[in-house]
Amino acid sequence: xxxxxxxxxxxxxxxxxxxxxxxxxxxxxxxxxxxxxxxxxxxxxxxxxxxxxxxxxxxxxxxxxxxxxxxxxxxxxxxxxxxxxxxxxxxxxxxxxxxxxxxxxxxxxxxxxxxxxxxxxxxxxxxxxxxxxxxxxxxxxxxxxxxxxxxxxxxxxxxxxxxxxxxxxxxxxxxxxxxxxxxxxxxxxxxxxxxxxxxxxxxxxxxxxxxxxxxxxxxxxxxxxxxxxxxxxxxxxxxxxxxxxxxxxxxxxxxxxxxxxxxxxxxxxxxxxxxxxxxxxxxxxxxxxxxxxxxxxxxxxxxxxxxxxxxxxxxxxxxxxxx
Amino acid sequence: xxxxxxxxxxxxxxxxxxxxxxxxxxxxxxxxxxxxxxxxxxxxxxxxxxxxxxxxxxxxxxxxxxxxxxxxxxxxxxxxxxxxxxxxxxxxxxxxxxxxxxxxxxxxxxxxxxxxxxxxxxxxxxxxxxxxxxxxxxxxxxxxxxxxxxxxxxxxxxxxxxxxxxxxxxxxxxxxxxxxxxxxxxxxxxxxxxxxxxxxxxxxxxxxxxxxxxxxxxxxxxxxxxxxxxxxxxxxxxxxxxxxxxxxxxxxxxxxxxxxxxxxxxxxxxxxxxxxxxxxxxxxxxxxxxxxxxxxxxxxxxxxxxxxxxxxxxxxxxxxxxx
Numbered sequence: 270x271x272x273x274x275x276x277x278x279x280x281x282x283x284x285x286x287x288x289x290x291x292x293x294x295x296x297x298x299x300x301x302x303x304x305x306x307x308x309x310x311x312x313x314x315x316x317x318x319x320x321x322x323x324x325x326x327x328x329x330x331x332x333x334x335x336x337x338x339x340x341x342x343x344x345x346x347x348x349x350x351x352x353x354x355x356x357x358x359x360x361x362x363x364x365x366x367x368x369x370x371x372x373x374x375x376x377x378x379x380x381x382x383x384x385x386x387x388x389x390x391x392x393x394x395x396x397x398x399x400x401x402x403x404x405x406x407x408x409x410x411x412x413x414x415x416x417x418x419x420x421x422x423x424x425x426x427x428x429x430x431x432x433x434x435x436x437x438x439x440x441x442x443x444x445x446x447x448x449x450x451x452x453x454x455x456x457x458x459x460x461x462x463x464x465x466x467x468x469x470x471x472x473x474x475x476x477x478x479x480x481x482x483x484x485x486x487x488x489x490x491x492x493x494x495x496x497x498x499x500x501x502x503x504x505x506x507x508x509x510x511x512x513x514x515x516x517x518x519x520x521x522x523x524x525x526x527x528x529x530x531x532x533x534x535x536x537x538x539x540x541x542x543x544x545x546x547x548x549x550x551x552x553x554x555x556x557x558x559x560x561x562x563x564x565x566x567x568x569x570x571x572x573x574x575x576x577x578x579x580x581x582x583x584x585x586x587x588x589x590x591x592x
Numbered sequence: 593x594x595x596x597x598x599x600x601x602x603x604x605x606x607x608x609x610x611x612x613x614x615x616x617x618x619x620x621x622x623x624x625x626x627x628x629x630x631x632x633x634x635x636x637x638x639x640x641x642x643x644x645x646x647x648x649x650x651x652x653x654x655x656x657x658x659x660x661x662x663x664x665x666x667x668x669x670x671x672x673x674x675x676x677x678x679x680x681x682x683x684x685x686x687x688x689x690x691x692x693x694x695x696x697x698x699x700x701x702x703x704x705x706x707x708x709x710x711x712x713x714x715x716x717x718x719x720x721x722x723x724x725x726x727x728x729x730x731x732x733x734x735x736x737x738x739x740x741x742x743x744x745x746x747x748x749x750x751x752x753x754x755x756x757x758x759x760x761x762x763x764x765x766x767x768x769x770x771x772x773x774x775x776x777x778x779x780x781x782x783x784x785x786x787x788x789x790x791x792x793x794x795x796x797x798x799x800x801x802x803x804x805x806x807x808x809x810x811x812x813x814x815x816x817x818x819x820x821x822x823x824x825x826x827x828x829x830x831x832x833x834x835x836x837x838x839x840x841x842x843x844x845x846x847x848x849x850x851x852x853x854x855x856x857x858x859x860x861x862x863x864x865x866x867x868x869x870x871x872x873x874x875x876x877x878x879x880x881x882x883x884x885x886x887x888x889x890x891x892x893x894x895x896x897x898x899x900x901x902x903x904x905x906x907x908x909x910x911x912x913x914x915x
Contacts, residue, residue, distance in 0.1 A: 296737040347700060351693040370674040370740060373696060377670060378733040380703065384726040392715035399722060403707040410701040414619040417693060 270586060272579045276314040280338070281307070283331045289382070299363045299375040300382070303342045306358050311587075313338040315445035316452075318583070319463050322576055325453025329390075333398060333452060336386035337445050339379050340402070344409060346376035351417075380406070390452070398448050405444040412436025425503045427512070431472065439471030462566045466580065469563035473556045474587045479504035480552045481589075483540060495536045501526045505555065506548050510539075513546040560588055593909060595902045599637040603661070604630070606654045612705070622686045622698040623705070626665045629681050634910075636661040638768035639775075641906070642786050645899055648776025652713075656721060656775060659709035660768050662702050663725070667732060669699035674740075703729070713775070721771050728767040735759025748826045750835070754795065762794030785889045789903065792886035796879045797910045802827035803875045804912075806863060818859045824849045828878065829871050833862075836869040883911055 284304060289297040313334035320330035348354075349362040350372050356362060364372030387398050415433040419425050446467040450460040482497045483506060497504050507526070511519060522542060525535045543549065563584060567577055607627060612620040636657035643653035671677075672685040673695050679685060687695030710721050738756040742748050769790040773783040805820045806829060820827050830849070834842060845865055848858045866872060886907060890900055 291734070293734060293737045293741060295741060296734060347696050350696060371737075373670050373673060374733055374736055374740075377700075377703070378730060380700070381726055381729040381733065384707070384722070385730070388719075388723060388726075392719040395722075396711075396715040396718045399707070399718075400711060403704055403711075406704040407701060407708070410697055410704065411614070411616060411619060413697055414616045414694075417697075418616060418618055 270579075270582055272318075273314065273583070273586075276317045277310060279317060279327065279331065280310050280313045280334060283335055284338070287332075287335060287386075295367075295371065296375055296378055299346075299367050299371055300339075300342075300379045302366070303346060303357070303363055303379075304338065306360055308358060310338060311583075312341050312441060312445045315442055315467065315583075316449040318579060319446040319449025320453045321449075322463070322570075322572060322580070323450050323453035323455040323459065325449070325455075330449055330452045332386040332389055333448055334445075336383040336402065337441070337448070339383035339386065340406065341441065343376050343379040343383065344413075346372055346379065348413065350376075351413075394451060397451050401444050401447055401451070405440050408436040408440045412438075412440075419503050420501070422503075425508060427505075427508050430503065430505060430508055434475040435468065435472055438475040439468040442471040442474075443467035459570050462569045465566040466563045469559040469566065470584050470587060473559035473563065473584075476505050476552060476559065477556050477588050479506055480549065480556065482506075483543060484549050495540070498525075498536050498539050499529075499531065501529065505552055506543055509548040509551050510543050510546045513548065513551075514542055518542045518545070556588060560584060593902075593905055595641075596637065596906070596909075599640045600633060602640060602650065602654065603633050603636045603657060606658055607661070610655070610658060610709075618690075618694065619698055619701055622669075622690050622694055623662075623665075623702045625689070626669060626680070626686055626702075627661065629683055631681060633661060634906075635664055635764060635768045638765055638790065638906075639772040641902060642769040642772025643776045644772075645786070645893075645895060645903070646773050646776035646778040646782065648772070648778075653772055653775045655709040655712055656771055657768075659706040659725065660764070660771070662706035662709065663729065664764065666699050666702040666706065667736075669695055669702065671736065673699075674736075717774065720774050724767050724770055724774070728763050731759040731763045735761075735763075742826045743824075745826075748831060750828075750831050753826065753828060753831055757798040758791065758795055761798040762791040765794040765797075766790035782893050785892045788889040789886045792882040792889065793907050793910060796882035796886065796907075799828050799875060799882065800879050800911050802829055803872065803879065805829075806866060807872050818863070821848075821859050821862050822852075822854065824852065828875055829866055832871040832874050833866050833869045836871065836874075837865055841865045841868070879911060883907060 284307075288301050288305070291297050316330050316334035316337055317327055320327055345357060346363045349357055350364045350369065354362050355365050362372075363375065367375070384399065384402070387395055387402070390398060412433050412435070415429070416437060419429075419433065443464045444467070447460050447464040450463045455463070479497065482504070483495050493499075497506075503526075507522070511522060514522065521538060525539050528535065564581070567580055568574075570577070607630075611624050611628070614620050639653050639657035639660055640650055643650055668680060669686045672680055673687045673692065677685050678688055685695075686698065690698070707722065707725070710718055710725070713721060735756050735758070738752070739760060742752075742756065766787045767790070770783050770787040773786045778786070802820065805827070806818050816822075820829075826849075830845070834845060837845065844861060848862050851858065887904070890903055891897075893900070
């Protein structure tokens, strides 16, 4: 998508321009290391897109967009420590390269640096954006803790699952859009509409991620097939399967999810129940449901539909639908 | 000191009032655990004292004062992980009780919660205070990294040492005073004067801490005698001794500081050089120097001296001088 490339270029240039030259190098080098190892940088792009949609000045949104990217990378540094992950985007994680202590400390520093990147905004706007940012940060921590809790929690409900992914994934894209809207001077109602668009796209994306783990084309997806099943992750597939299975199937699911094993029989057994209970179809319907909710919020915004096209394209891209 | 007790009561009540009731409990309980295990709470008291000095409304400063206390406890949680400390204020540390992951995550959450506690301030004041707060946070991270660097750095200079303790200790007390002044509506110059008062008191306190480790009455000090020597810490005593010792003495110091041992001969040998080079007297003169600088900044503030008395009492208390 051409418009994505254009925004991406703005972000890449800004990341280079503002790369940390502060001292001590031992603290800031790991921050530059993770940020320069770019992901798709969708969240800062969302800030710019939203600012554009509401007729704002893109230049004013660039540093706040970096704040979102820094924040995201702060969470990655600390999450990778918690998950004991050796690799991130195919290169060694911060704590693997620089050790645990630098991982913790440069994560902290990156969060604080993110706050600094709102400081060019005038006080009213600064306060509005920083409030959204802080609130989002707390919800992410809460979502991460819920996710940790799920590992040992017996009866995770569908509602608890949705809350967890909303906090972990939905809120950051939502807030990215909202901050872009605030910077453009959008009214309160429209800022909330674009927030909710981002929230439900985020939820749909996360549900799709669960789906693709098992039912995706692994070559495209780039992850180990059924990694979530091996890891006993209580994904939406698992929760729906537990709900729609027979007592015997439920027992089998519980049996497999109480074991950590690389035995393919596990994946074979679990997938069979997933297919029998049709959780693949059910999950795709959930993706569609949240995509539709997102779309409805987008349509509520009183701006010509033509200008909203990039948002629909982005949603389709994230949900791997043909546009 | 009676005035300290009064402020302390205000802070204690506020901490109880605002104790975190949010969910998930697994995230917020560790925050309440560390905050309720009170230290002297000097930093939030500094916010209130400064607000009082400049004729501000104490009620307005209470939540920002808690932000400072939360921030301080966030650094303690993460520092204790880095130091692998089993105890803090005589009770088990967060990561010991709740595990590494919760330690990292609830530390992050506490930093974010701290930001929320400025949100009652109107936008101009909010921005002014949050900027000071963010900047302080970054300097603390930098100071912590310098401290980590010193462990393996061969030639630590006196200037590098002062910078490290300024960032690690001086800046937070400085900013506590500054934020109190800003909330009271003090002018820019006075806010900087009280900032510098706090900075130099912080530096003097840290130098005194180094001194007491070796030359203090251990019963009063409550720590292991000469713990810094056993730990090979490059304190001001060590740096001054290296500067003022003979080549043979320097070799002996380097020998001892390259070894980790519980052998009392080490402490005996190092202390002998400390006394021969008179670093005890030199260190006390440094304490006095920074105390004097702090006092000079305090005196620059155009407020009747009578109102400044608590600040001098606090300095004397921190530096264990008879007032």
